[in-house]
Amino acid sequence: MEFNKSAVVIHAHPDDTEAFCSGTLKHLKDKGFSIAIATMTAGGMGGIGMSEQKTIAVRKKEAAKAAAVLDAPYHCFGGRDGYLFDTEALRVAVIDFVRKHKAGVVLTHLPFDYHSDHRTTAQIVEAAVMLASLPSVPCRAKPLEVTPLLYHTAPLGFSDPLGNPIAEPHFFVDITKTIDTKMDMLAHHHSQIELMRVMHKMPNFFDEMKKYNIDLGKIAGVKYAECFWQHLGGGFQKDPLLQRELADVIRKLKKIK
Ligand SMILES: [Zn+2]
Numbered sequence: 001m002e003f004n005k006s007a008v009v010i011h012a013h014p015d016d017t018e019a020f021c022s023g024t025l026k027h028l029k030d031k032g033f034s035i036a037i038a039t040m041t042a043g044g045m046g047g048i049g050m051s052e053q054k055t056i057a058v059r060k061k062e063a064a065k066a067a068a069v070l071d072a073p074y075h076c077f078g079g080r081d082g083y084l085f086d087t088e089a090l091r092v093a094v095i096d097f098v099r100k101h102k103a104g105v106v107l108t109h110l111p112f113d114y115h116s117d118h119r120t121t122a123q124i125v126e127a128a129v130m131l132a133s134l135p136s137v138p139c140r141a142k143p144l145e146v147t148p149l150l151y152h153t154a155p156l157g158f159s160d161p162l163g164n165p166i167a168e169p170h171f172f173v174d175i176t177k178t179i180d181t182k183m184d185m186l187a188h189h190h191s192q193i194e195l196m197r198v199m200h201k202m203p204n205f206f207d208e209m210k211k212y213n214i215d216l217g218k219i220a221g222v223k224y225a226e227c228f229w230q231h232l233g234g235g236f237q238k239d240p241l242l243q244r245e246l247a248d249v250i251r252k253l254k255k256i257k
Contacts, residue, residue, distance in 0.1 A: 001146055003104030003241050005033045010094060010108050010125050011153070012084060012117040013043040014063035014076075015189040019209050020153035021107055023175025023182040024226050024246070025070055031245055035072040036101040039063060040090065040121045041081040048194045052081075058191050066188040069181060084117040086124050092139045094128035099141035103132070103148040105242060110229060112166065113155040126150065130235055149241050150231035156212065169227035171243055172220035172251040175213060179224045183210065220251040 007028050009017045017025070017037050025035050042063075047055030060076055067074035077093050079085070098106060108125040109118035131137050133147045160166050175182060186206050196205035216225040232238050243250055 001237065001239060003146060003149060003237075003239065004102045005031075005104060005245075006036070006102050007033050007105045007107065008036045008038070008098050008101050008103040008148070010038045010040065010097070010106065010121065012040050012109065012115065012121040013046065013081065014039050014059040015043070015066075015186065015192055016109070016118070016153075018066050018182065018185040018189065019156070019212075020109075021226055021228070022066075022070070022185045023178040023213070023224065024173045024228070025072075026178035026181040027173065027175070027246055027249055028242075029070050033105075033245075034101070035067075035070045036075070036097070036103075037063070037067040037070075037072045038075040038077060038094075038097055040077050040079040040084055040124065041117065042076045042078075043081050045081040046195050047191060048198055050191075055191065059189075062189045062191060066185040069185045069188075079117075082117065084120045086120055086127075090124050091128050091131070092137065094124055095131050095137055096139040096141050098128060098132045098148060099139070099144055102144065103129075104146075105151060106148045107151045107153055107228075110152040110155055110166065112160045114157060114159060114161050115155070118155065119161075122152065126231065147235075147237050149237050149239060151242060152229040152231060154216070154227050167229070168253065170229045172216060172222070172225040172227045172253075173246055174217075174220065174222040174224070174249040174251055175226050176217070176223040177249075179210070179213065182213075219253070222251060225251065
Protein backbone atom coordinates (compact mmCIF):
# COMPACT_ATOMS: atom_id res chain seq x y z
CA MET A 1 0.00 0.00 0.00
CA GLU A 2 1.29 3.48 -0.89
CA PHE A 3 1.23 6.23 1.72
CA ASN A 4 1.86 9.86 0.75
CA LYS A 5 5.05 11.40 2.13
CA SER A 6 2.95 13.99 3.90
CA ALA A 7 2.92 14.26 7.70
CA VAL A 8 0.05 16.14 9.34
CA VAL A 9 0.61 16.97 13.01
CA ILE A 10 -2.34 17.98 15.19
CA HIS A 11 -1.90 18.79 18.86
CA ALA A 12 -3.98 20.75 21.37
CA HIS A 13 -1.86 23.86 21.90
CA PRO A 14 0.79 25.94 20.17
CA ASP A 15 4.23 24.61 21.26
CA ASP A 16 3.02 20.99 21.76
CA THR A 17 4.29 19.96 18.32
CA GLU A 18 7.62 21.71 18.90
CA ALA A 19 7.95 20.12 22.34
CA PHE A 20 6.95 16.56 21.49
CA CYS A 21 8.04 15.78 17.94
CA SER A 22 9.79 18.59 16.05
CA GLY A 23 13.19 16.84 16.09
CA THR A 24 11.55 13.91 14.33
CA LEU A 25 9.68 16.20 11.93
CA LYS A 26 13.00 17.71 10.86
CA HIS A 27 14.25 14.19 10.04
CA LEU A 28 11.07 13.55 8.03
CA LYS A 29 11.43 16.83 6.15
CA ASP A 30 15.04 15.91 5.27
CA LYS A 31 13.73 12.60 3.91
CA GLY A 32 11.33 14.38 1.56
CA PHE A 33 8.14 14.57 3.63
CA SER A 34 5.99 17.67 3.53
CA ILE A 35 4.82 18.77 6.98
CA ALA A 36 1.62 20.56 8.05
CA ILE A 37 1.06 21.62 11.65
CA ALA A 38 -2.27 22.42 13.33
CA THR A 39 -3.54 23.00 16.85
CA MET A 40 -7.08 22.51 18.16
CA THR A 41 -6.78 25.69 20.26
CA ALA A 42 -4.60 28.78 20.11
CA GLY A 43 -3.62 28.34 23.76
CA GLY A 44 -5.60 31.40 24.89
CA MET A 45 -5.22 30.58 28.58
CA GLY A 46 -1.46 30.43 28.25
CA GLY A 47 -0.71 34.10 28.80
CA ILE A 48 0.52 35.97 31.83
CA GLY A 49 -0.71 39.57 32.05
CA MET A 50 -2.52 39.35 28.70
CA SER A 51 -6.22 38.94 27.83
CA GLU A 52 -7.34 35.68 26.24
CA GLN A 53 -7.81 37.43 22.87
CA LYS A 54 -4.38 39.05 22.98
CA THR A 55 -2.79 35.72 24.00
CA ILE A 56 -4.52 33.98 21.09
CA ALA A 57 -3.14 36.55 18.64
CA VAL A 58 0.38 36.30 20.09
CA ARG A 59 0.46 32.51 20.22
CA LYS A 60 -0.88 32.04 16.67
CA LYS A 61 1.96 34.20 15.38
CA GLU A 62 4.51 32.27 17.47
CA ALA A 63 3.17 28.95 16.16
CA ALA A 64 3.23 30.11 12.54
CA LYS A 65 6.85 31.27 12.88
CA ALA A 66 7.88 27.98 14.50
CA ALA A 67 6.16 25.94 11.75
CA ALA A 68 7.86 28.07 9.09
CA VAL A 69 11.24 26.69 10.25
CA LEU A 70 10.13 23.43 8.57
CA ASP A 71 8.41 25.30 5.69
CA ALA A 72 5.18 23.99 7.21
CA PRO A 73 1.84 25.78 7.10
CA TYR A 74 0.19 26.36 10.50
CA HIS A 75 -3.56 26.21 11.12
CA CYS A 76 -5.66 26.67 14.27
CA PHE A 77 -9.06 24.93 14.48
CA GLY A 78 -10.40 27.54 16.92
CA GLY A 79 -11.28 25.40 19.95
CA ARG A 80 -11.01 27.12 23.34
CA ASP A 81 -7.97 26.37 25.45
CA GLY A 82 -8.97 24.46 28.59
CA TYR A 83 -12.52 23.94 27.29
CA LEU A 84 -11.90 21.69 24.30
CA PHE A 85 -14.83 19.44 23.42
CA ASP A 86 -15.15 16.72 20.83
CA THR A 87 -17.71 18.18 18.43
CA GLU A 88 -19.00 17.19 15.01
CA ALA A 89 -17.78 20.52 13.58
CA LEU A 90 -14.23 19.99 14.86
CA ARG A 91 -14.13 16.43 13.55
CA VAL A 92 -15.22 17.58 10.10
CA ALA A 93 -12.68 20.42 10.13
CA VAL A 94 -9.90 17.97 11.02
CA ILE A 95 -11.00 15.54 8.28
CA ASP A 96 -10.92 18.43 5.81
CA PHE A 97 -7.39 19.40 6.92
CA VAL A 98 -6.08 15.82 6.77
CA ARG A 99 -7.55 15.40 3.28
CA LYS A 100 -6.39 18.80 2.03
CA HIS A 101 -2.79 17.92 2.93
CA LYS A 102 -3.16 14.38 1.53
CA ALA A 103 -1.78 12.95 4.76
CA GLY A 104 0.04 9.64 4.67
CA VAL A 105 0.86 9.97 8.35
CA VAL A 106 -0.96 11.82 11.13
CA LEU A 107 0.57 12.50 14.55
CA THR A 108 -1.29 13.54 17.69
CA HIS A 109 -1.27 13.12 21.49
CA LEU A 110 -1.65 9.78 23.27
CA PRO A 111 -5.27 8.87 24.12
CA PHE A 112 -4.25 8.63 27.82
CA ASP A 113 -2.16 11.82 28.02
CA TYR A 114 -2.13 13.74 31.33
CA HIS A 115 -3.88 16.86 29.93
CA SER A 116 -7.62 16.85 29.23
CA ASP A 117 -7.27 19.01 26.08
CA HIS A 118 -4.64 16.57 24.82
CA ARG A 119 -6.94 13.59 25.41
CA THR A 120 -9.82 15.34 23.64
CA THR A 121 -7.55 16.19 20.72
CA ALA A 122 -6.44 12.55 20.47
CA GLN A 123 -10.10 11.46 20.37
CA ILE A 124 -11.05 13.98 17.67
CA VAL A 125 -8.02 13.15 15.54
CA GLU A 126 -8.47 9.39 15.87
CA ALA A 127 -12.09 9.68 14.72
CA ALA A 128 -11.16 12.04 11.88
CA VAL A 129 -8.36 9.82 10.57
CA MET A 130 -10.72 6.85 10.55
CA LEU A 131 -13.18 8.89 8.43
CA ALA A 132 -10.59 10.49 6.11
CA SER A 133 -11.08 7.93 3.36
CA LEU A 134 -14.86 7.54 3.61
CA PRO A 135 -16.88 9.23 0.84
CA SER A 136 -20.02 10.08 2.83
CA VAL A 137 -18.38 12.52 5.25
CA PRO A 138 -19.84 16.03 4.80
CA CYS A 139 -16.67 17.97 4.06
CA ARG A 140 -15.29 19.86 1.09
CA ALA A 141 -12.03 18.02 0.41
CA LYS A 142 -12.05 14.76 -1.53
CA PRO A 143 -11.69 11.50 0.45
CA LEU A 144 -8.17 10.07 0.67
CA GLU A 145 -7.55 6.83 -1.19
CA VAL A 146 -5.90 5.24 1.85
CA THR A 147 -6.62 5.81 5.55
CA PRO A 148 -3.51 7.56 6.93
CA LEU A 149 -1.25 5.92 9.49
CA LEU A 150 -1.79 7.32 12.98
CA TYR A 151 1.02 7.86 15.50
CA HIS A 152 1.02 9.26 19.05
CA THR A 153 3.55 11.54 20.75
CA ALA A 154 4.66 11.31 24.39
CA PRO A 155 3.11 13.20 27.29
CA LEU A 156 5.33 15.36 29.47
CA GLY A 157 6.38 13.53 32.59
CA PHE A 158 5.74 10.21 30.90
CA SER A 159 2.71 9.44 33.05
CA ASP A 160 -1.02 8.90 32.62
CA PRO A 161 -3.63 11.23 34.23
CA LEU A 162 -3.27 9.41 37.58
CA GLY A 163 0.50 9.64 37.56
CA ASN A 164 1.04 5.98 36.67
CA PRO A 165 3.83 5.13 34.26
CA ILE A 166 2.60 4.81 30.69
CA ALA A 167 3.04 1.91 28.29
CA GLU A 168 6.48 1.62 26.73
CA PRO A 169 6.87 3.60 23.52
CA HIS A 170 6.91 1.56 20.33
CA PHE A 171 10.10 3.32 19.29
CA PHE A 172 12.47 6.20 20.03
CA VAL A 173 13.94 8.56 17.46
CA ASP A 174 17.50 9.80 17.91
CA ILE A 175 17.18 13.59 17.47
CA THR A 176 20.79 14.43 18.33
CA LYS A 177 21.33 15.78 14.80
CA THR A 178 18.07 17.76 14.79
CA ILE A 179 17.96 19.12 18.37
CA ASP A 180 19.16 22.54 17.16
CA THR A 181 16.22 22.82 14.76
CA LYS A 182 13.88 21.77 17.56
CA MET A 183 15.31 24.46 19.85
CA ASP A 184 15.01 27.04 17.02
CA MET A 185 11.32 26.17 16.70
CA LEU A 186 10.69 26.26 20.45
CA ALA A 187 12.46 29.60 20.71
CA HIS A 188 9.61 31.24 18.79
CA HIS A 189 7.27 30.54 21.73
CA HIS A 190 8.49 33.48 23.81
CA SER A 191 5.17 33.81 25.64
CA GLN A 192 5.61 30.40 27.25
CA ILE A 193 8.78 31.18 29.16
CA GLU A 194 6.91 33.33 31.68
CA LEU A 195 3.88 31.01 31.77
CA MET A 196 5.98 27.92 32.54
CA ARG A 197 7.91 29.84 35.19
CA VAL A 198 4.68 30.76 36.99
CA MET A 199 2.57 27.64 36.33
CA HIS A 200 5.06 24.78 36.40
CA LYS A 201 7.89 26.51 38.30
CA MET A 202 10.18 25.89 35.34
CA PRO A 203 12.87 28.59 35.49
CA ASN A 204 13.58 28.15 31.78
CA PHE A 205 11.02 26.29 29.68
CA PHE A 206 13.44 25.69 26.79
CA ASP A 207 16.12 24.16 29.04
CA GLU A 208 13.48 21.93 30.60
CA MET A 209 12.40 20.69 27.18
CA LYS A 210 15.99 19.92 26.30
CA LYS A 211 16.35 18.00 29.57
CA TYR A 212 13.20 16.04 28.72
CA ASN A 213 14.82 14.93 25.44
CA ILE A 214 18.05 14.11 27.29
CA ASP A 215 16.07 11.92 29.74
CA LEU A 216 14.40 10.09 26.84
CA GLY A 217 17.83 9.81 25.22
CA LYS A 218 19.18 8.05 28.32
CA ILE A 219 16.47 5.38 27.98
CA ALA A 220 17.17 5.03 24.25
CA GLY A 221 20.97 5.11 24.54
CA VAL A 222 21.48 8.35 22.58
CA LYS A 223 22.07 11.99 23.52
CA TYR A 224 18.61 13.38 22.67
CA ALA A 225 15.46 11.42 21.80
CA GLU A 226 11.74 11.67 21.14
CA CYS A 227 9.41 8.67 21.33
CA PHE A 228 6.26 7.43 19.65
CA TRP A 229 3.48 4.87 19.64
CA GLN A 230 1.76 3.68 16.45
CA HIS A 231 -2.02 3.39 16.65
CA LEU A 232 -2.49 -0.30 15.89
CA GLY A 233 -6.11 -0.73 16.98
CA GLY A 234 -8.90 -2.14 14.82
CA GLY A 235 -9.72 -0.21 11.65
CA PHE A 236 -6.27 1.37 11.32
CA GLN A 237 -3.52 0.69 8.83
CA LYS A 238 -0.53 -1.00 10.47
CA ASP A 239 2.25 -0.39 7.96
CA PRO A 240 5.37 0.70 9.94
CA LEU A 241 6.07 3.56 7.52
CA LEU A 242 7.77 5.95 9.94
CA GLN A 243 9.86 3.15 11.43
CA ARG A 244 11.03 2.28 7.89
CA GLU A 245 11.61 5.85 6.71
CA LEU A 246 13.51 6.73 9.91
CA ALA A 247 15.37 3.42 10.18
CA ASP A 248 18.77 5.12 10.51
CA VAL A 249 17.65 7.09 13.60
CA ILE A 250 15.17 4.66 15.19
CA ARG A 251 16.11 3.16 18.53
CA LYS A 252 14.13 0.40 20.23
CA LEU A 253 14.50 -0.96 23.72
CA LYS A 254 15.73 -4.54 23.78
CA LYS A 255 12.47 -5.91 25.13
CA ILE A 256 10.38 -4.14 22.48
CA LYS A 257 10.18 -6.26 19.34
ZN1 LIG B 1 -0.61 21.11 25.26
